[in-house]
Amino acid sequence: MTKDSAAKKFLFSIDPMGAVRTTRRQQYVDERAIRYRDYKLIIAHSALDQMRGTAKLTTALALKIVFIMPIPASWSKKKRWDALDKPHTSTPDLDNLIKGCTDALNKVVWLDDKQIVSVEATKVYGFEPRIELYVTELRGQTG
Template identity: 45%
Template structure:
């Protein structure tokens, strides 16, 4: 089992055209986000070999609490499910793309995914990767 802690605010995957990734600000932000995940994961992986078999990946996305909410509402939100945009599948895509060729050969090895979005005071991601038999 491998556990990664990524203290970066989760971001959804952005659609990019070949040219768009060089000129669109959202695309630039997304590419920087993926690089940040890669860098933080590399520090935690050290010289670990790539996983080659079927995998199970669990990701807990801790989403930011809106600053405009009252203090009472903020306290009540901690640990509650996040049911707004961005969509969970778009968050997962960004993480999987970042971990390709770093943790596993390709994200098509992931046979089982468990993803949860919840509110928290500190944003980030907890990623647990298990090899399946």
């Protein structure tokens, strides 16, 4: 597989949140499930704004995702500066962060998340929590 074009960049100014596992009933009453639903809606609406009327992607996709995690306010100023851009080894787990992001963008940026054939993801500390997503369409591959 070869890359077709430059990656499309999406920026989501939101504290990254991992996927929440709930039952059908819990999704309407569980506070964390409601927060997760709202989180996905915010990402989806932001992606639609950033796509500026372009069509959903239909080819095989490679993703690069950088989760910039908030630095705890309770940490000393020195510890906060030392943590900047360092690996984030606390919860949420990286796989849950990826799932939360890709679930939010399913049927928004791409037709179906089965089109995703490659994911490179990292989570680091930063002063401005956000998600940076780079989507590359792969030549000659269909979703």
